[in-house]
Amino acid sequence: MTDINPHEGGRPATRPARAGRPDGRDSRGQGRDSRGQGRDFRGRDFQGRDGRSPRSARSTVDRARQAAYEAIAAVHRDDAYANLVLPAILLDMGLHGRDAAFATELTYGTLRALGTLDLIIAAAAERDVDRIDPPARDALRLGAYQILHTRVPAHAAVSSTVDLVRAVAPGATGFANAVLRGITAKDADGWVEQLAPAYEADPIGHLAIAHHHPRWIVRAFSEALGGDLGETTRLLIEDNEPPPVHLCVRPGRADAVKIADQVGGAPGAFSPYAVYLPGGAPGELNAVRDGRAHVQDEGSQLVALALAEAPVDGDDRRWLDLCAGPGGKAGLLGALAAQRDAHLTAVEVAEHRAALVTQAVRGMPVTVLATDGRTVGRDEQLPAGGFDRVLVDAPCTGLGSLRRRPESRWRRQPSDLPPLTRLQRELLGAALNAVRPGGVVAYVTCSPHTVETHVTVTEAARRSGVSVDFVDARPLLPAGMPGLGDGPTVQLWPHRHGTDAMFLAVLRRTD
Numbered sequence: 001m002t003d004i005n006p007h008e009g010g011r012p013a014t015r016p017a018r019a020g021r022p023d024g025r026d027s028r029g030q031g032r033d034s035r036g037q038g039r040d041f042r043g044r045d046f047q048g049r050d051g052r053s054p055r056s057a058r059s060t061v062d063r064a065r066q067a068a069y070e071a072i073a074a075v076h077r078d079d080a081y082a083n084l085v086l087p088a089i090l091l092d093m094g095l096h097g098r099d100a101a102f103a104t105e106l107t108y109g110t111l112r113a114l115g116t117l118d119l120i121i122a123a124a125a126e127r128d129v130d131r132i133d134p135p136a137r138d139a140l141r142l143g144a145y146q147i148l149h150t151r152v153p154a155h156a157a158v159s160s161t162v163d164l165v166r167a168v169a170p171g172a173t174g175f176a177n178a179v180l181r182g183i184t185a186k187d188a189d190g191w192v193e194q195l196a197p198a199y200e201a202d203p204i205g206h207l208a209i210a211h212h213h214p215r216w217i218v219r220a221f222s223e224a225l226g227g228d229l230g231e232t233t234r235l236l237i238e239d240n241e242p243p244p245v246h247l248c249v250r251p252g253r254a255d256a257v258k259i260a261d262q263v264g265g266a267p268g269a270f271s272p273y274a275v276y277l278p279g280g281a282p283g284e285l286n287a288v289r290d291g292r293a294h295v296q297d298e299g300s301q302l303v304a305l306a307l308a309e310a311p312v313d314g315d316d317r318r319w320l321d322l323c324a325g326p327g328g329k330a331g332l333l334g335a336l337a338a339q340r341d342a343h344l345t346a347v348e349v350a351e352h353r354a355a356l357v358t359q360a361v362r363g364m365p366v367t368v369l370a371t372d373g374r375t376v377g378r379d380e381q382l383p384a385g386g387f388d389r390v391l392v393d394a395p396c397t398g399l400g401s402l403r404r405r406p407e408s409r410w411r412r413q414p415s416d417l418p419p420l421t422r423l424q425r426e427l428l429g430a431a432l433n434a435v436r437p438g439g440v441v442a443y444v445t446c447s448p449h450t451v452e453t454h455v456t457v458t459e460a461a462r463r464s465g466v467s468v469d470f471v472d473a474r475p476l477l478p479a480g481m482p483g484l485g486d487g488p489t490v491q492l493w494p495h496r497h498g499t500d501a502m503f504l505a506v507l508r509r510t511d
């Protein structure tokens with residue numbers, strides 16, 4: 001498993017620790033009360049900025065809730081990624097089995113539902129959540145999630161959260177108790193009825209609150225689904241489910257059916273290389289450790305395979321992956337290149353991610369370049385017209401994989417779109433310059449936002465100065481795959497295909 005978020009433009013997956021906490025580790029879980037002191041979830045005191053002495057404290061909070069609180073606090077305090085910080089916390093605390101599963105459910109569920117939970121907390125507290133101290137606020141979010149969305153009895157959710165607040169923000173114990181009791185007055189549907197606009201008057205606004213997504217994302221999904229609100233609702237529901245874990249069994253190195261048997265999983269429904277895992281820690285599987293397989297969503301496999309399937313006239317040996325880090329698709333394309341006597345050049349601008357690509361393609365006919373993909377035509381290793389197949393798996397908002405990054409829906413903003421789409425256009429323009437006439441380019445995003453998909457492709461093709469035709473991408477996917485639309489582009493969906501919402505456009509250069 002990689003420690004890199006593939007949708008970020010070269011940014012490490014855990015953002016750097018704040019000044020004064022160089023390793024990020026000592027700071028985890030700490031909360032500060034209003035006097036600048038606080039305690040971490042294990043009751044250890046830390047000294048306030050005012051230099052007063054530590055106090056002694058004992059936490060009575062169970063360890064699964066402590067772990068969840070610590071992860072949620074790290075996400076909000078340190079801009080950490082939950083999918084990375086939580087496993088580290090579980091390991092650190094020695095939590096396994098049911099405790100680890102409960103901590104994961106609480107962390108992921110709370111972070112996914114955050115926007116709606118905050119509205120409910122604000123209503124019960126009669127104050128905006130911004131006016132609640134961060135440690136108490138995160139504990140309240142965790143408590144509200146348990147009350148409204150788990151089978152934990154309300155009284156247990158309230159008392160365990162009050163214990164937590166006592167440990168991390170002692171001054172707010174009475175306040176938290178009152179707010180939590182207020183929240184128990186209604187169930188989740190009752191709160192949605194009180195706080196959301198009526199569906200008939202404002203369906204997007206209603207769905208956003210009822211299914212825990214920012215409004216602009218619901219609107220973008222709805223647009224990408226042609227305004228079908230029923231399908232949009234199914235997508236939102238799917239986005240709130242735990243994500244499946246898929247393996248890609250590398251072509252020529254092992255057989256997916258055999259690996260599925262070995263790991264107690266199931267062969268994928270669509271990709272011949274996919275294995276659906278039953279759970280557990282994929283990084284510990286022998287097949288992953290020894291390079292026969294890597295963790296990769298089936299949708300990512302399908303779009304990479306589509307590039308390899310697209311017909312090209314003449315030579316077919318020079319392949320290019322223009323945005324390769326951390327190396328999932330390069331690992332699959334590199335294994336195919338080995339079988340087809342081709343060679344892959346894998347480009348990644350961020351050096352630490354280029355190093356991950358190098359690891360991912362070990363033993364394959366792949367050259368990794370840590371450089372900017374937009375230097376096509378200016379870098380002798382990236383000659384204009386020098387490639388037969390080119391993949392642009394562009395940096396994007398990642399709205400198609402919200403299941404995997406529970407906090408990202410609330411972090412992403414519409415203002416992220418203009419710089420990303422500019423970069424997407426430039427990278428696709430570079431790819432169209434890199435491919436030779438008769439060769440093909442696959443443009444891929446893990447976002448269904450039409451500004452990142454159709455608009456980018458149309459604009460980049462228009463501005464590129466080369467002539468291109470769209471190739472119908474549907475026949476490049478497995479025969480009989482349902483729900484691929486009218487072409488020529490393809491949009492995969494979690495609720496239709498069980499994959500991330502990958503977009504694929506295939507273009508052939510004609511001059």
Ligand SMILES: C[S@@+](CC[C@H](N)C(=O)[O-])C[C@H]1O[C@@H](n2cnc3c(N)ncnc32)[C@H](O)[C@@H]1O
Pocket residue numbers: 006007008009010011300322323324325326327328329330347348349350353371372373374393394395396423427
């Ligand atoms: C969506 S990710 C690619 C995921 C990858 N294909 C995989 O399957 O693992 C986009 C990548 O593009 C990289 N990137 C961003 N700007 C770039 C540029 N100008 N040139 C090359 N790579 C770039 C990012 O650092 C990021 O690693």
